[in-house]
Amino acid sequence: MPRALFTSRFVPTQVEELEALTSLSDIRFMEQVHGNFVAVVDNQDTQTPTADALVTTVRGIGLVVRSADCLPILISSELVVAAVHAGRKGVTNGVISATVSKMRELGGENFQALIGPAICGQCYEVEEVMYNEIISKFPAGATSQDKHALDIGKMATFELEAAGVNVTHHGFCTKENLDFYSYRRDKASGRQVGIITL
Numbered sequence: 001m002p003r004a005l006f007t008s009r010f011v012p013t014q015v016e017e018l019e020a021l022t023s024l025s026d027i028r029f030m031e032q033v034h035g036n037f038v039a040v041v042d043n044q045d046t047q048t049p050t051a052d053a054l055v056t057t058v059r060g061i062g063l064v065v066r067s068a069d070c071l072p073i074l075i076s077s078e079l080v081v082a083a084v085h086a087g088r089k090g091v092t093n094g095v096i097s098a099t100v101s102k103m104r105e106l107g108g109e110n111f112q113a114l115i116g117p118a119i120c121g122q123c124y125e126v127e128e129v130m131y132n133e134i135i136s137k138f139p140a141g142a143t144s145q146d147k148h149a150l151d152i153g154k155m156a157t158f159e160l161e162a163a164g165v166n167v168t169h170h171g172f173c174t175k176e177n178l179d180f181y182s183y184r185r186d187k188a189s190g191r192q193v194g195i196i197t198l
Contacts, residue, residue, distance in 0.1 A: 002076035004196040006116040006170060008179045010066070018062075024197060027062040030054050034070075034089035038082075038102045053084040053099040057106050059198040068183040069119040069174050071156050072194035075099065075165065080108035081196045088126075091155050092134060100163045111165040116194045117180050120173035121151025124184070 003022070019025060028041050031050040039049035041056040041063065054063040063083035065072040070087030073096070080103045086095050100111065121143045131148035135141055140158035143149045153169060160167050174180040181189040
């Protein structure tokens, strides 16, 4: 059975603690760039890929997504798991659908997604032009025309459910909750992580 968890604040020196917490000795990170590239991870290549989603069919490999306000999404099935970094750019660039498609290519079905702590739809204000442009293509992200705040959690949930994925949302807002790092709140911040393994 796949295992998935989210941490609160995380720093790189805590990798050993993450290994101990998960009983994993092979934990993989990615260089996240707000794109839509999905990297398939196996036992052969141990390089850190430049990607916004990691997918594996290999048992015992822990896939990590780091976040401060963006959505950390962990997707599981019996044969394949994924860790996805999905901020506004990632969601609009199609990283979610690209990940689910790659998981299906690798034999996955009956997907379950966990969306971890991220900035909420009331706190993620953007410029009016950007707001209108995005909700014209992703209406699920609309909140208030007065505030111009995007709900990227709802955008992601809509896309996942449209792809046949069952979704559970963690619910904590990183900007409102001091247990989590928030780039919007602190301007410079660390990260929390989500990790998943088969």
